[in-house]
Amino acid sequence: KQEVTQIPAALSVPEGENLVLNCSFTDSAIYNLQWFRQDPGKGLTSLLLIQSSQREQTSGRLNASLDKSSGRSTLYIAASQPGDSATYLCAVRGDDDKIIFGKGTRLHILP
Amino acid sequence: DVKVTQSSRYLVKRTGEKVFLECVQDMDHENMFWYRQDPGLGLRLIYFSYDVKMKEKGDIPEGYSVSREKKERFSLILESASTNQTSMYLCASSLGDRSYNSPLHFGNGTRLTVT
Numbered sequence: 001k002q003e004v005t006q007i008p009a010a011l012s013v014p015e016g017e018n019l020v021l022n023c024s025f026t027d028s029a030i031y032n033l034q035w036f037r038q039d040p041g042k043g044l045t046s047l048l049l050i051q052s053s054q055r056e057q058t059s060g061r062l063n064a065s066l067d068k069s070s071g072r073s074t075l076y077i078a079a080s081q082p083g084d085s086a087t088y089l090c091a092v093r094g095d096d097d098k099i100i101f102g103k104g105t106r107l108h109i110l111p
Numbered sequence: 112d113v114k115v116t117q118s119s120r121y122l123v124k125r126t127g128e129k130v131f132l133e134c135v136q137d138m139d140h141e142n143m144f145w146y147r148q149d150p151g152l153g154l155r156l157i158y159f160s161y162d163v164k165m166k167e168k169g170d171i172p173e174g175y176s177v178s179r180e181k182k183e184r185f186s187l188i189l190e191s192a193s194t195n196q197t198s199m200y201l202c203a204s205s206l207g208d209r210s211y212n213s214p215l216h217f218g219n220g221t222r223l224t225v226t
Contacts, residue, residue, distance in 0.1 A: 031212065032212050034214055034215060036215075036217075041220075041222070042219055042220065043115075043117075043201055043217040043218050043219040043220045044201065044203075044215075044217040045217070046214045046215060046216060046217075049212065049214045051212045089153075089154070091154075091215070098156065098169070098170075099144070099156070099215065101146075101153050101154040102153065103151075103152075103153040104153065
């Protein structure tokens with residue numbers, strides 16, 4: 001059974017720093033991995049989707065990488081801003097068609 | 112932009128009531144999903160649907176049913192609400208492409224409280 005883990009559960013960094021969020025999964029038979037952002041009390045906003053054949057995807061200050069063989073993905077945020085404060089979740093879609101989520105990393109950018 | 116709309120942001124119901132949570136998407140997506148999100152447990156899949164009148168159980172279907180009579184609408188039904196169904200409910204949709212590389216798009220969620 002696929003398990004998705006995000007460590008740490010919470011992270012605080014000063015504004016302007018670059019940072020990396022981690023996501024690991026136990027079963028490498030995945031179709032894709034998606035990163036989301038969730039603001040308090042709201043739904044999830046899709047940030048990036050990496051297909052299983054890809055190594056990375058970029059959008060603005062965000063870069064997501066995927067190493068399927070080791071069961072790891074990272075989300076790199078450059079030049080962090082207070083508006084980046086949110087919970088970040090990763091989700092993997094397996095060959096059983098189910099999409100399994102990690103529990104998220106709560107990010108706080110200190111002004 | 113894809114829009115997934117959940118009919119209520121907040122809902123308060125009494126134990127034993129029948130509850131309907133509605134979700135509509137405007138991008139002709141084949142796939143629709145219902146999740147619940149609880150502190151410490153993350154998102155858990157309740158039901159999903161890949162086509163009209165089609166449904167599949169997720170990881171926690173007990174106490175729930177769903178209806179998909181039209182492609183754009185996916186309803187979650189709590190037949191007899193219980194306090195342990197107090198939660199944030201999230202609806203999502205995606206294209207039904209064979210490559211399974213269509214991103215998931217979420218609604219804003221419905222926070223349901225059962226008293």
